[in-house]
Amino acid sequence: MRELTNWLSGGADPATFPYDEVVAEFQRTGKHFVDKELLALLDQCRAVAGPAGLLRTFLDIVLDKWDSRYDYRTYLALPLLRMPRQDRNANDRLLVQLIADALAFEAAAETGGTDLLPEQRPEPPLVTKRYRLGLRAASPVLARLGVPAPLGAPQPAAALHALVVADQTPDERRDLRLTMLPVYVVHDEYLFIRVLQAYECTFASLAAELESAVAALADGLVQPAADHLGHARDLLNQAAPLFSLIATMQPDSFRTFRLYTEGASAIQSRSYKLVESLCRTPEVTRLESPAFRSVPDIREQVLAGQPSVEQAYRAADRAGLLPAPDRHLLDERMADFAAALLQWRQTHYRIATRMLGTRTGTGYTEGTPYLAAARSIPVFGPESGGEAP
Numbered sequence: 001m002r003e004l005t006n007w008l009s010g011g012a013d014p015a016t017f018p019y020d021e022v023v024a025e026f027q028r029t030g031k032h033f034v035d036k037e038l039l040a041l042l043d044q045c046r047a048v049a050g051p052a053g054l055l056r057t058f059l060d061i062v063l064d065k066w067d068s069r070y071d072y073r074t075y076l077a078l079p080l081l082r083m084p085r086q087d088r089n090a091n092d093r094l095l096v097q098l099i100a101d102a103l104a105f106e107a108a109a110e111t112g113g114t115d116l117l118p119e120q121r122p123e124p125p126l127v128t129k130r131y132r133l134g135l136r137a138a139s140p141v142l143a144r145l146g147v148p149a150p151l152g153a154p155q156p157a158a159a160l161h162a163l164v165v166a167d168q169t170p171d172e173r174r175d176l177r178l179t180m181l182p183v184y185v186v187h188d189e190y191l192f193i194r195v196l197q198a199y200e201c202t203f204a205s206l207a208a209e210l211e212s213a214v215a216a217l218a219d220g221l222v223q224p225a226a227d228h229l230g231h232a233r234d235l236l237n238q239a240a241p242l243f244s245l246i247a248t249m250q251p252d253s254f255r256t257f258r259l260y261t262e263g264a265s266a267i268q269s270r271s272y273k274l275v276e277s278l279c280r281t282p283e284v285t286r287l288e289s290p291a292f293r294s295v296p297d298i299r300e301q302v303l304a305g306q307p308s309v310e311q312a313y314r315a316a317d318r319a320g321l322l323p324a325p326d327r328h329l330l331d332e333r334m335a336d337f338a339a340a341l342l343q344w345r346q347t348h349y350r351i352a353t354r355m356l357g358t359r360t361g362t363g364y365t366e367g368t369p370y371l372a373a374a375r376s377i378p379v380f381g382p383e384s385g386g387e388a389p
Helices: 002-009 019-029 036-048 054-062 088-110 124-145 156-166 170-178 188-218 222-238 240-246 251-258 270-279 296-303 309-318 324-356 368-374
Strands: none
Touching (some): 019 054, 019 170, 088 124, 124 156, 124 240, 188 222, 188 240, 188 251, 188 270, 188 309, 222 240, 222 309, 240 324
């Protein structure tokens, strides 16, 4: 690629790296089929890019297959999304941008405005359904941001995208461009990537709420802890339309691009494992399972004594800080969140079964049997009073 050789010979300034040209080539062929000469050239760029920063992160992501370390995080380019976690507003901005971008791609493909990922385009009725479900997913996020959803617009999906783009920063626009790196050229992979990124954003937000609940309980602040648990429940329930959206994927399309995602699986989700471990400390067998072995940093946090909501609840109760009304409030909020998470697991299993059948998972897991077993993992222990029936 001429742009890369020019960049290397022209001083290799990270600020002038040809990101757009590289992304365009990856999108033209799919990450799995990028020319090896281009990958070798990108590896040369990495050698002079320095040990940290945006460019190094980007190059590590695009070279994941070259390095034989391709996984869920690099497939979704999660390090480039920079989820702020503790900032509710920033997380919601990212979430609505991901949804709006997915719908904008559907609109561009439907009108012939893009030749990106041209294989197996969906029929117009399916696209219309995606618009409706995407708007349903975006509406509560917009409400949290204090922005009315454009439900009455003649073309609401286009109106949503225009609304989001008008408020985007240059860095936010760049992050969206750099994080669409499909493995192949099937249309539906765009939707798949954006919905998975949106769920990662949601679980990052859940983790932040649970961490805040733990801190509040440690300080004896029951109402703030209950509020954080209630907000976490609302976030998860309001994200349910994302499952409906991803369920519109054409099964043949999914099976086509899934051939090239071996090594990447949601079992490797750090955000999900963090949420699980913040609810209650996983049992030893769970910590030793492939699920937690695949997220070593989260596993190490747990082994180092990361506190959980359940632990904080029990400690507050033992210290006499939970009179009956406060205990009842926390029990109710914990049960509500547990019910929401258990429903999420059940829906995940149902959709995976529909798409995968008995096929194995792509992260060297057994696929739907793993999800079936994971459904029964307690969210909170019975002693904490928060487990849903």
